[in-house]
Amino acid sequence: MARVTVEDCIDKVENRFDLVLLAGHRARLISAGQPITIDRDNDKNPVVALREIAEETVAPDDLREDLIHSLQKYVEVDEPEAEVVPALAGTAGQPADDGNVAFDRMTEEDLLRGLEGLVPPAETEDEE
Numbered sequence: 001m002a003r004v005t006v007e008d009c010i011d012k013v014e015n016r017f018d019l020v021l022l023a024g025h026r027a028r029l030i031s032a033g034q035p036i037t038i039d040r041d042n043d044k045n046p047v048v049a050l051r052e053i054a055e056e057t058v059a060p061d062d063l064r065e066d067l068i069h070s071l072q073k074y075v076e077v078d079e080p081e082a083e084v085v086p087a088l089a090g091t092a093g094q095p096a097d098d099g100n101v102a103f104d105r106m107t108e109e110d111l112l113r114g115l116e117g118l119v120p121p122a123e124t125e126d127e128e
Contacts, residue, residue: 005047008054022060023049025067 006019013019026049030036036048037057052058 005050005054009050012053013060022063023053026063
C-alpha cells in the first residue's frame with residue numbers, strides 16, 4: 001500500500017526527499033495526538049500521512065512551514081527599527097545645540113528624599 005501511496009504523492013510533492021521529510025513530520029504529529037483527516041483503515045501513521053498528502057487533505061506547503069518552524073531553535077521576531085530623531089530646534093531665535101546635550105542625573109537617595117517630602121492628599125468627609 002505504501003508504494004502506491006508514494007506514487008500518488010509524487011504529483012503533489014515532486015521531490016521524493018521532501019516527501020519523506022513532510023510525511024515523517026506529519027506522522028510524528030499524528031503520533032503526538034493531532035487528529036487525522038482521513039479514515040485510518042488500520043494503517044500505520046506514516047501510511048496515513050502519505051495518504052493525507054495524496055488526497056490533499058493536508059497542504060504540503062503548510063506541512064513544510066510547520067516542519068521548518070519545529071526545527072528552528074531561535075524564532076526571529078520582526079521588531080521595528082529604532083528611528084533616529086533629529087534634535088529639536090532651539091526656542092525662537094536661538095540656534096539648536098547639536099551635540100552638547102546635558103542630562104540631569106538623580107541618585108536614589110535624592111529620589112527618596114524627594115518622595116519623603118510629598119504630602120498625601122487630605123482626606124475629605126466623602127471618603128469615610
